Amino acid sequence: MKPTKRRFTSLGTVLCASLVLLAACTNGQDTQPAAKAPVKEGDSTLNTSGLPIVKAPLTLNMLAGQSPLHGEWKDKLLWKEAEKRTGIHIEWTLVPQANLEEKKNLLLASGEIPDAFYGGGITSQDMISYGQQGVFLPLNDLIDKYAPNFKKITQQYPEVLKGITSPDGKIYALPKMSTNPTHRLNNKLFLNQKWLDEGSLKMPGTPDELYQVLKAFKAKDAARVPLGGTDIGGIIRTLTGAWGLQNRGSSNTYLDYNEKTNELRFFPTDPNYKEVLEYVRKLYAEGLLDSEIFTNTVPILTAKINKGIIGGFPSINTVPAGQKRTDYAGLPQALKGPYGDQLWSGMTSVLQNQGAFVITKKDKNPEATMRWADYFIDGEGAVLYWMGVEGKTYEMKDGKYRFVQDIVNNPNGLTLDQGISRDLVAPFTTHPIVREERFAWDTGEGLPEVIQAAKNLQPFAPKEIWPAFLYTKEENERMIALGNDIHTYIFEMQTQFITGKAPFTKWDEYVTTIKKMGLDEYMKINKAAYDRYKSR
DSSP: OOOOOOOOOGGGGTTTGGGGGHHHHOGGOOOOOOOOOOTTTTTTTTTTSSSSBBBBBBBEEEEEEEEEEOOOOOOOEEEEEEEHHHHHHEEEEEEHHHHHHHHHHOOOOOOOOOOOEHHHOOOOHHHHHHHHHTTTTOOOHHHHHHOOOHHHHHEEEEHHHHHHBBBBBOOOOOOEEEOHHHSTTTTEEEEEHHHHHTOOOOSSSSSSHHHHHHHHHHHHTTTTTOOOOOOOHHHHTTTTGGGGSTTTSSTTEEEEETTTTTTEEEEGGEEEEEEEHHHHHHHHHHOHHHHHHHHHHHHHHHHHOOOOOOBEEEEEOOOOOGOOOOOOEOOOOOOTTTSSOOOOOOOOOEEEEEEEEEEEETOSSSHHHHHHHTTTTTTHHHHHHHHHHHHTTTEEETEEEEEEEEHHOOOTOOOOOHHHHHHHOOOSSOOEEEEEEGGGGTTHHHHHHHHHHHHGGGGOOOSSSOOOOOOOOHHHHHHHHHHHHHHHHHHHHHHHHTSSSSSSHHHHHHHHHHHHTTTHHHHHHHHHHHHHHHHH
């Protein structure tokens, strides 16, 4: 389940907030022109197409964030097979995810950098700042000549290229992407089909019908929790579309488009957003929403589901925390709101993470490095990354990729995630890959009921979905200052409105306070970023 309590530091995080990187923020007027990555057409060590990538063995040094599930990488089947095919050996520096930001910052500040950062915690502002300083190589030419798989994706999904192009026109990183609708529709609402059948209830088609269903769940047994979740944002995102809000997807925090005025909109101050919160307040006040919604975690919610007391929950799939299949089913369509809006806005962009892979100035073989990264984006390289080697980790059944029984039903008691992670580094990663539906068959996203839920909602997803916008260094500094205050205040007031600690008679005061926090400047900066994005 995806948490929504996002700190605004996703824009650039600690670039200006940490002493380690203070110099990078204060010497912006003296940055050097970005070094152009040498594209060596006649390099005798590089094969410009096919495998292996190089004519003689090559070693590259890369830093990667390490999930607790994955353990050491050097002995994994994935990387051994990749080296055999490509001729490139990777010396991995693995950093636990909890320490990744600190380690990354120290390396960048000291200049002791690897050839590449692979899922190395590079933020959008890192890309721009260190790209302009020449620490990260511009990838435009390398992509054009050595990344046919990535180019194909950008032709299919132009928003990817637009979303990773920095304000200076350079591309400094390859992103993580997802074309899997069950993954991108990451906030599907699932209801207990068994309870619906027992009460002769139909799946709801409007917010009011959902309210009536939840009331019926509670009336049957007072111990039931009609609607659960792991954060309040997930609940809100199931409803915004029914009020015509968040109409450009959920990748851009609090921004959408006002179709009446043809302008960017900050929807947390919109009157319709007030109605969404009033609806959630009603659920909370009547005991239809879990009273622990603000403190729940995935394990806590999973325990409640397993206990049989949860009537519904928003999630990416029906098996949180790797549990077995349940009695839950997704909505047959998006909820239709009081003004006729029928939008399912909880859809993320194909562009999932802008800084998944950067090549540094230390790399003497950027052409080979780009070919290596591109190999895993499509074709046999993508199969290797997601599924491993046929006969060892997966097999084909009815034309579908299936993990072998030793992974799915491990005799030593390993969970599915643990079994996959023994040989691979998927799926909990931010690597420069494409998350595809064809590789989801054995995970929660591949369950028939989850795929069906996504198919039901996909026709109601926004037609245009924005990725997160990129800002200049100066814009980012202001956005950090403005955004942290504004977003923190919004979350605090959401909580107070929903729990009843703040009455809705204070709504006008809430809107006025946000404006005084610098909303006009906040929107001016976002308008500039939006205009650059649209002009690409």
